[in-house]
Amino acid sequence: MKVKVAITRCDSYNPEPLEKAISQVMESSDFPEVEGKTVLLKPNVLYDAPPERCVTTNPEFLRVFVRLLKKRQPARILVGDSPGMQSKSFCGKACGIWEICEEEGLQWVDFTKDTLNVKIPGTKITKPVTSWAQKADVLISLPKMKTHQLMYATGGVKNLFGLIPGLNKSQTHLSCPSRQSFSKLICGLYRFAKPSYCLMDAVIAMQGAGPANGTPYPAGLILGSTDCPAVDWAQAVLMGYDPNMLPLLTELKKQGLLAEQAEYTLLDPYKEKLKGFELIEIREKTKFVRSLVLPFFTSSIQRAAQKKEPAPEFDSSKCIRCCRCVNICPPKALKMQQSGVERDINLCIRCYCCHEVCPVNAISIPKRSD
Ligand code: SF4
Numbered sequence: 001m002k003v004k005v006a007i008t009r010c011d012s013y014n015p016e017p018l019e020k021a022i023s024q025v026m027e028s029s030d031f032p033e034v035e036g037k038t039v040l041l042k043p044n045v046l047y048d049a050p051p052e053r054c055v056t057t058n059p060e061f062l063r064v065f066v067r068l069l070k071k072r073q074p075a076r077i078l079v080g081d082s083p084g085m086q087s088k089s090f091c092g093k094a095c096g097i098w099e100i101c102e103e104e105g106l107q108w109v110d111f112t113k114d115t116l117n118v119k120i121p122g123t124k125i126t127k128p129v130t131s132w133a134q135k136a137d138v139l140i141s142l143p144k145m146k147t148h149q150l151m152y153a154t155g156g157v158k159n160l161f162g163l164i165p166g167l168n169k170s171q172t173h174l175s176c177p178s179r180q181s182f183s184k185l186i187c188g189l190y191r192f193a194k195p196s197y198c199l200m201d202a203v204i205a206m207q208g209a210g211p212a213n214g215t216p217y218p219a220g221l222i223l224g225s226t227d228c229p230a231v232d233w234a235q236a237v238l239m240g241y242d243p244n245m246l247p248l249l250t251e252l253k254k255q256g257l258l259a260e261q262a263e264y265t266l267l268d269p270y271k272e273k274l275k276g277f278e279l280i281e282i283r284e285k286t287k288f289v290r291s292l293v294l295p296f297f298t299s300s301i302q303r304a305a306q307k308k309e310p311a312p313e314f315d316s317s318k319c320i321r322c323c324r325c326v327n328i329c330p331p332k333a334l335k336m337q338q339s340g341v342e343r344d345i346n347l348c349i350r351c352y353c354c355h356e357v358c359p360v361n362a363i364s365i366p367k368r369s370d
């Protein structure tokens with residue numbers, strides 16, 4: 001089946017160009033029927049960082065999309081996400097999303113309340129997932145275009161990981177220690193949640209040490225499709241990756257979840273790669289060893305293989321002793337000492353959750369030496 005991915009240029013978060021670009025994308029990509037329906041919007045709020053850091057979906061992008069959505073008369077619009085380290089009062093204040101909910105009369109939903117225990121399709125894993133993923137008639141993924149230290153790129157499918165509330169997410173890295181087993185989990189979540197549409201904020205993307213500590217890159221694009229994996233494929237191409245090298249896209253393809261044919265309208269991404277976009281380095285042999293061989297081994301063997309990846313390094317001069325990294329680390333490999341964070345390299349499974357939650361970029365992932 002042929003799916004449509006609309007990609008439009010948009011260079012700023014000012015309302016006028018945003019409205020023109022987003023409505024063009026919606027009209028060119030079979031936007032789903034929402035009249036009379038409950039719509040759940042899932043922006044990417046990895047953690048509550050100010051919009052200029054580009055960690056989160058931009059609030060003005062959300063506002064303009066919501067205004068266009070309202071014209072299609074949904075019964076109600078809900079907005080929610082759950083960061084890995086979710087405080088009790090979390091509602092997206094610093095990133096500006098809470099303010100948009102207040103001003104536009106949207107209901108913010110706390111994913112930690114009212115969860116379902118879901119056996120994730122295609123895995124042996126059962127996890128709590130927000131019940132709104134099932135109660136809403138229409139789920140729309142609103143990712144930010146960003147690199148990702150573990151998965152190389154995030155996107156519309158990976159954005160669904162936030163449906164699992166709080167620290168439950170980081171624990172999955174113990175049972176899914178390799179990129180391939182983690183990709184299976186995300187594919188299963190995608191099969192469970194079945195988002196109806198994906199609208200990607202790539203007006204200003206994040207390059208380099210994403211998803212939390214990279215730098216802004218003015219990509220000047222908005223992507224939309226009823227098919228999340230097709231948006232992620234286009235994102236990978238635009239960034240300059242070979243999409244066949246990305247574990248999540250490979251797994252989606254293997255499971256028949258990636259459309260065989262996508263029709264890219266308005267812009268041919270194969271000719272319009274983002275110039276000088278800073279990627280996360282992929283080792284060539286990673287693809288062969290990991291994608292063909294590793295999935296047949298137990299999680300302990302996968303974990304041993306993952307340990308060949310570089311371990312995070314901590315800069316005590318930048319550290320503000322917030323202990324987020326210590327609290328999120330799935331195997332408890334980190335301790336706060338007087339001199340700063342101490343890491344037990346033998347326990348570290350290279351999941352990079354610590355790197356994702358550090359608010360001051362005090363954690364870096366060294367380049368691979370081989
Ligand atoms: S130290 Fe960081 S990369 Fe290592 S296991 Fe803990 S959270 Fe994951």
Ligand code: SF4
Nearest residue numbers: 319320322323325358
């Ligand atoms: S998350 Fe960053 S700032 Fe906080 S304790 Fe860890 S290294 Fe330090």
